[in-house]
Every structure is written in structure tokens, then in C-alpha cells.
Amino acid sequence: MAPVVGIVGTGAVGQSVAAALVAAGLPGRLLLVSRRPDQVQGLCADLQDLAHTARSRSLIEAGEVDDLHGCDGVVIALRSDFTNTARRDIRRGGAAANAPAVGELARQLRGYGGTVLVVTNPVDVMARRFADVSGCSRVFGIGSNLDSARYRILLARYAQVAPARVCGHVIGEHGDRAVVCASTTTVDGRPIAVPVRTIVADLQQRPALIRTGIGRTRYGPAGAVLSTLRKALGLVDGVEELSVPYGDVHLGIPLRFTGGEAVPALPPLTRSERLCLDSAASSLRDAYAQLPALPERIAT
Incomplete structure (x- = not known):
């Protein structure tokens, strides 16, 4: 059904x-x-x-x-x-x-x-x-699955290959503190030297490009939702980068879905990548603490 x-x-x-x-x-x-x-x-x-x-x-x-x-x-x-x-x-x-x-x-x-x-x-x-x-x-x-899709598109353009040939993840916060997993990125299964600064700059500029042209990002998130629902509802198996509990915060990591059940699939990180991920977690912890408190409901 x-x-x-x-x-x-x-x-x-x-x-x-x-x-x-x-x-x-x-x-x-x-x-x-x-x-x-x-x-x-x-x-x-x-x-x-x-x-x-x-x-x-x-x-x-x-x-x-x-x-x-x-x-x-x-x-x-x-x-x-x-x-x-x-x-x-x-x-x-x-x-x-x-x-x-x-x-x-x-x-x-x-x-x-x-x-x-x-x-x-x-x-x-x-x-x-x-x-x-x-x-x-x-x-x-x-969020991070949309960032990862953009990363693969941009890196494919740099490497002059089809995006489907690129395997790589963006993790952490969906936003300014996104972490590119450059050390484990591959093209056709082989490591590639990622121009990290250039790619990160392009990643950060892409949402502004979309907002300037059409007012708001909409179709990328829609595709990410469609792809994730297929996996989360057990229709297909595969990997999605999604925001889930990581310590005491939620941030984006790769999850491997099998029959609708997800297990973390975080790739090995360099010291620099780990520090960036920890920095994103710290920033998200602070952002959550600043949220307005939920109003108490009065019993009737």
C-alpha cells in the first residue's frame, strides 16, 4: 500500500x-x-x-x-x-x-x-x-543532504565529470558552519584533491544566487525531501545526510537506510574536519539555548 x-x-x-x-x-x-x-x-x-x-x-x-x-x-x-x-x-x-x-x-x-x-x-x-x-x-x-548535493554538483563541474560520479558529504550545520568532508571525497571511487576554499565559497554563494533570482530556495529542498522519504519509508535503501542527535545537539551526518531503518555512517574525519564539526556543534548548542522558552499550558 x-x-x-x-x-x-x-x-x-x-x-x-x-x-x-x-x-x-x-x-x-x-x-x-x-x-x-x-x-x-x-x-x-x-x-x-x-x-x-x-x-x-x-x-x-x-x-x-x-x-x-x-x-x-x-x-x-x-x-x-x-x-x-x-x-x-x-x-x-x-x-x-x-x-x-x-x-x-x-x-x-x-x-x-x-x-x-x-x-x-x-x-x-x-x-x-x-x-x-x-x-x-x-x-x-x-539540510545537509541539500548541501551535499550542491557540493557534488560544484565539484563535478570543477572536475568536469557527471555529478553521479562524485561521492562526498557535507556535514555539520546547514548554513555557514557546514563541514566539507574533503578527505574522503572520491570521483569514480578514487580520491580527488578538493579545492576546499573555492568549493566552500561557491557553496555559501549558491543560496544567495537562488534567492536573488527567484526569492527563495524551494526545489532543492523538495528534491531532498522526496529522496529522504523514499529511504525513510523503506521504499529504497541508500544514504542521506540528515540532521539527527549528535551528542547533545542535532546536526547533519550521513545515515545509511536499510528497510527504512537508519544507522550513522559518518566517514573518517581529519583532525581539521573534526574540529570544524565540533565548532558547528558548539555553535548550534548556543543557538538552541537562545530559543524562546515554550509557554506553559494552563490546565482547563
Whole structure:
């Protein structure tokens, strides 16, 4: 039976994720949850048109948060209303605004036993907030797998090969403290001298290039969600770089999925790479400590 998937948030990223899933025919049923009924109804209609024209069997409908408990997978792509004025650590610019909404959703999904993919930025911090509040054991942040895809694309361009021939990971924080695992990167199974400074600079400039052109990154995250859901729901086996517990923080590491079950697959790191990863963990620890506290609920 095809899986049931829910998406929370129907803005630019949520819409793109929904379209990717429907076009691929991954969910048998797709539930869309949003605080904007007009938007979710319009998106449902548009996606139903897509499903028919693309010969997809996905059934699309609007839902409520309580309906998500019946889903095999839930994608969190919500975004609170705020203006991001950050010049550095841009992905962290929405931490204070998004944390209350993510925390409240987590409260409503306590006891959920399926797979949760967090896309909302700052994704490493939001994945931890959701996991801490909900108690869910299968919470994965989408971020380092997108960084890794970009890394392989950029390195392939440098090496003048197809991206599929490049094997390499980006780990740590999805953002300015991403760590390139240059020492274990290969092309056709052979080590390659990675121009780390050049590649890192290009990695950091790529989101700005996208934002300048189309306003917001959307299709890359959608592809990362599609690829991860296939593995996390046990449809295919493989490796994804996802934000999961690492010590007392959440950050991106490679996970190997077999039959839907994930085990860490962190490659050997040089001393420099390990120090960079530890620095990212320290920074994420500080960022989490600065989140607004969850308001106490008054018993009624």
C-alpha cells in the first residue's frame, strides 16, 4: 500500500515539496495542513490537476493537525510571518519566530510514531526543538543532504565529470558552519584533491544566487525531501545526510537506510574536519539555548 504523507505549511517550500511528491506518485494520499484555509484549498485543487495530468495516483486533500497521527510520514515546512534582516547566519534569522510554531506543533504530535522530516529553518535547531517537545524518535532535519548535493554538483563541474560520479558529504550545520568532508571525497571511487576554499565559497554563494533570482530556495529542498522519504519509508535503501542527535545537539551526518531503518555512517574525519564539526556543534548548542522558552499550558 502506498504511504500516507502529511505536509504542514503551504508556502513556497511546502508547495514545491507537495508538487514533487505528487509528480513522483510517492504518496497514495497526501494531506495538506495550513493555517490559511484559502491557500490549502487552492493548492489541493492545483495538485489534483497535476496528479491527473501526470498520471499520478496520489489523492490530495486538506487536513487538520490531528489527522497527521494517521500518516506514515510528516513534512514540516511551516514558516511564521517575519522579515529576515540577518546578514550572516541567514538561516538562523527565523529561529525566534519559527520556534514557537514548531514547538506547538510538536506538542500536538506527541506520541506520533511515524517519520518526521523538518525543513523549517534553522533546520538543525528546529529538528531538535521538535524532537525534544514531541518525544518522537524518528525526526530528521533536511539540510545537509541539500548541501551535499550542491557540493557534488560544484565539484563535478570543477572536475568536469557527471555529478553521479562524485561521492562526498557535507556535514555539520546547514548554513555557514557546514563541514566539507574533503578527505574522503572520491570521483569514480578514487580520491580527488578538493579545492576546499573555492568549493566552500561557491557553496555559501549558491543560496544567495537562488534567492536573488527567484526569492527563495524551494526545489532543492523538495528534491531532498522526496529522496529522504523514499529511504525513510523503506521504499529504497541508500544514504542521506540528515540532521539527527549528535551528542547533545542535532546536526547533519550521513545515515545509511536499510528497510527504512537508519544507522550513522559518518566517514573518517581529519583532525581539521573534526574540529570544524565540533565548532558547528558548539555553535548550534548556543543557538538552541537562545530559543524562546515554550509557554506553559494552563490546565482547563
